[in-house]
Amino acid sequence: MNVLAQQLVLGLLIGGLYGLAAAGLSLVFGVMKVLDVAHGELIMLGGYGAFWLVALFGLDPFAALVLVIPLALVGGGLLYSGLFSFVVRADEETRVKNSLLIGFGLALALHALAVQLWTADERSIVTPYGGAVIMVGELAIPLVRLLSLLLAFLLIGGLHLLLARWRWGKAIRATAEDWQAALLTGIDVRRAYLLAFAIGTALAGAAGTLVSVGYSVSPSIGLEWTLKALIVVVLAGLGSMIGTFVGGLVLGVAEAASAAVFGGPYREVVGLVIFVVVLVVRPRGLFGK
Amino acid sequence: MLELRDVDAAYGDIRVLSGVTLAVGTGEIVALLGPNGSGKTTLLTSIAGLLRPRGGTIRWEGEDLATVPAHLVVERGLALVPEGRRLFGGMTVEDNLELGAFAPRARRHRAEGFARVYALFPDLRERRRQLVRSLSGGQQQMVAVGRALMTNPRLLMLDEPSLGIAPRLVVSIFAALAEINRAGVGVFLVEQNVQAALTLAHRAYLLESGRIAGQGRAADLLHDPHVRRAYLGPLAVRT
Numbered sequence: 383m384n385v386l387a388q389q390l391v392l393g394l395l396i397g398g399l400y401g402l403a404a405a406g407l408s409l410v411f412g413v414m415k416v417l418d419v420a421h422g423e424l425i426m427l428g429g430y431g432a433f434w435l436v437a438l439f440g441l442d443p444f445a446a447l448v449l450v451i452p453l454a455l456v457g458g459g460l461l462y463s464g465l466f467s468f469v470v471r472a473d474e475e476t477r478v479k480n481s482l483l484i485g486f487g488l489a490l491a492l493h494a495l496a497v498q499l500w501t502a503d504e505r506s507i508v509t510p511y512g513g514a515v516i517m518v519g520e521l522a523i524p525l526v527r528l529l530s531l532l533l534a535f536l537l538i539g540g541l542h543l544l545l546a547r548w549r550w551g552k553a554i555r556a557t558a559e560d561w562q563a564a565l566l567t568g569i570d571v572r573r574a575y576l577l578a579f580a581i582g583t584a585l586a587g588a589a590g591t592l593v594s595v596g597y598s599v600s601p602s603i604g605l606e607w608t609l610k611a612l613i614v615v616v617l618a619g620l621g622s623m624i625g626t627f628v629g630g631l632v633l634g635v636a637e638a639a640s641a642a643v644f645g646g647p648y649r650e651v652v653g654l655v656i657f658v659v660v661l662v663v664r665p666r667g668l669f670g671k
Numbered sequence: 672m673l674e675l676r677d678v679d680a681a682y683g684d685i686r687v688l689s690g691v692t693l694a695v696g697t698g699e700i701v702a703l704l705g706p707n708g709s710g711k712t713t714l715l716t717s718i719a720g721l722l723r724p725r726g727g728t729i730r731w732e733g734e735d736l737a738t739v740p741a742h743l744v745v746e747r748g749l750a751l752v753p754e755g756r757r758l759f760g761g762m763t764v765e766d767n768l769e770l771g772a773f774a775p776r777a778r779r780h781r782a783e784g785f786a787r788v789y790a791l792f793p794d795l796r797e798r799r800r801q802l803v804r805s806l807s808g809g810q811q812q813m814v815a816v817g818r819a820l821m822t823n824p825r826l827l828m829l830d831e832p833s834l835g836i837a838p839r840l841v842v843s844i845f846a847a848l849a850e851i852n853r854a855g856v857g858v859f860l861v862e863q864n865v866q867a868a869l870t871l872a873h874r875a876y877l878l879e880s881g882r883i884a885g886q887g888r889a890a891d892l893l894h895d896p897h898v899r900r901a902y903l904g905p906l907a908v909r910t
Contacts, residue, residue: 563757568745568774
């Protein structure tokens with residue numbers, strides 16, 4: 383019983399990162415109707431970016447977020463301008479197809495680049511408090527993972543407020559709902575796309591930082607994170623960032639439960655089962671609008 | 672002043688407008704009438720910059736709009752209330768109106784805009800915190816007109832504002848259009864409800880199969896036998 387409870391707690395902790403990883407993908411897909419399959423690679427780059435900042439400047443990894451997020455914002459803006467800005471000129475069906483091609487190409491390139499720069503070894507950021515554990519009864523909660531979950535929640539909450547209150551946040555939501563109507567109200571839709579993509583990349587960078595602290599990064603984690611994010615986006619549906627976070631937690635716990643009940647290999651299966659079941663039973667997702 | 676000269680428009684290979692020439696003067700109410708599929712919506716979306724014409728010119732206050740992106744057409748004072756309203760259903764009435772005042776020029780007049788819209792449609796003030804998708808069709812149409820007014824237009828274009836709306840609310844929307852026009856805003860109206868449109872408008876154009884098939888003063892067209900037969904139905908001919 384305790385073993386199961388412990389597994390579920392760990393599942394919940396990583397679930398927060400699934401939610402954060404999915405938030406960026408969901409924002410980009412919801413607003414631009416572009417599926418960025420290189421999202422996991424952006425998370426990977428965020429992880430290495432934080433790793434660098436920690437190694438070169440001796441920053442605390444959580445403090446490194448203050449640098450990683452703006453850097454990723456700028457990087458995302460450049461990536462949009464260079465690769466995705468012409469995709470959004472097409473109609474929506476063509477956008478998805480073209481973005482898949484570009485995304486796969488980008489993912490391969492970033493993967494190769496990461497192998498060149500950092501070798502294929504797994505790395506993770508080591509902190510003095512990295513081994514600290516909080517005991518709740520007989521449950522052991524790793525401190526850094528708990529902090530990561532809290533930060534993920536704060537970032538998603540911040541994103542939610544940004545989209546709800548900020549002038550351009552509302553413009554981004556309006557564009558997601560009906561881009562032509564957004565144009566008719568005077569919103570520069572291209573700029574809304576740029577902002578959404580930059581913010582999505584910043585979220586990936588933040589997620590990558592947290593992954594490299596509590597877990598580990600290697601050049602090949604990209605696909606895995608893209609998949610997790612995609613499953614959460616389908617599970618939660620578009621349009622609610624808080625819903626996406628909850629979706630992440632659900633996936634984390636479901637993975638832990640199936641690993642505990644059916645054995646380790648089933649951890650990866652449950653996500654795909656959820657993916658298919660949600661698509662059949664409730665295609666707009668749990669919280670989709 | 673809006674001027675269209677020889678405007679051709681098409682979707683792919685399908686030609687929708689051929690050589691449309693028309694004008695809407697400052698402060699004028701002009702109706703555009705025509706059967707389904709005659710190209711009325713295409714004409715409005717072309718003016719708004721959502722669709723680029725294949726030929727001809729669209730001028731607004733002397734400026735050719737050919738290269739002006741849609742979001743800047745709004746900024747120049749041309750607002751479209753699109754067919755089917757196209758509101759942001761997941762947002763509140765207030766958010767929808769506020770988005771109408773998104774462009775810099777409109778934002779400077781935001782407070783007046785709200786006052787003006789709430790004075791025209793007092794219902795909306797009470798429902799400003801409600802999600803738009805929870806409103807009735809007529810109330811939604813008011814939000815759509817309100818959102819366009821928030822852009823601080825000099826010409827308001829409307830695509831079928833009476834479609835699918837309770838008759839009582841159609842009356843209040845048309846009354847609002849008259850009120851808006853009294854403040855000096857031009858109105859260019861596409862409408863199936865020909866009787867109402869010709870009663871409100873000063874002039875009208877008839878669009879048939881993508882061509883201008885006739886034009887004239889609204890009062891004259893209301894009594895024109897061809898118009899009555901084609902647009903007001905067989906019952907109207909006898910009366």
